[in-house]
Amino acid sequence: MYYYDHFYYQNEIPADNKFYVLDSKQGDVNGDGILDDVFLIGTRPYGTESPFRDNITLVIQDGKKGRYIRVRLESNAGYNPTIFLGDFTGDKVDDILISIDSGGSGAIGYYYVYSALNNQPKKIFDYEKFNEEYKYEVNYRNNYKVEVVSKNLNKRYIIDIRYKGKEYLSEIYDANGKLKEPIKGDVMALSGLYPIDFERDGTYELYAIQRIIGRYNADGLGYVQTSLKWNGSRFIPFSQNVAIFG
Known part of the structure; x- marks a missing residue:
């Protein structure tokens, strides 16, 4: 079981100080031609037996410099958080699709697509804006x-x-x-x-x-x-x- 205690936000430290790696992928997301590590991390407020995850956060580690970039998600609690890496914009650089199940009776989900070109994370799809439109x-x-x-x-x-x-x-x-x-x-x-x-x-x-x-x-x-x-x-x-x- 992998967990990280240095990825939390100030004043948002979980009770057990543990952020677990919920999913991870490798791909060139910043466009420098070197594989980067992309993580979803989060807490397990009801223990390891519960599938519910909270404080879900996107973390990108630059494969060249080793520097971490954190991206706070607006909807950051739910079930089965996953990452998919692929080029959605046609620039030959991987983008990041994040999917989280809400767990509600309506079977809705939370979805984001981020570009991290040049180590500058930018949200290019937001499920809430889609639902509004x-x-x-x-x-x-x-x-x-x-x-x-x-x-x-x-x-x-x-x-x-x-x-x-x-x-x-x-x-x-x-x-x-x-x-x-x-x-x-x-x-x-x-x-x-x-x-x-x-x-x-x-x-x-x-x-x-x-x-x-x-x-x-x-x-x-x-x-x-x-x-x-x-x-x-x-x-x-x-x-x-x-x-x-x-």
Whole structure:
């Protein structure tokens, strides 16, 4: 078991003074051609038997000079924190994708992408900004349909929900397929963010997944899947679709 007692912030020392290495990867993240060490460290406030992690911090060790750089994460508590290294911007230098499960019933996650070019960490993707930007309307329609409208992309999707079964449908529709009353659903916050090299050119894109729900959180209707690529200053969508459960 590895832990570090010199990575904490002043006035934020955990009770046992131990920051554990939660995940680590090697890659050239500063662009000097030498492998750097990239860590996620954090505390285990409920002991080693609990999967919950707190005070999760990104630490980069310059492979040439050995100097440590710490990056404080805004959402720094959760489950299964992991690192992926890959080039998302096309500069042939590894960027850092951080994923943390919230552990809540909504199955949402916390996701960041950092560039550390020239040892200057810069956040280039923030899940909270994504959630704020990508807004939707979900409305049940007559004839066993649900309409999903992607506001910022001005797209409209129709889901046929007859696969949900007679018992489910009878609660919502009359015998003629007409809604008994207006019903709204929702699209949840980001629940998955995956690196995929769609063009097989060595530069990764981001594949974002959001759950579509009906009358309540467990009433899953499908997923909104949005593919994003770097345009030189930010990640922009180049494809979006809706998928239903098979």
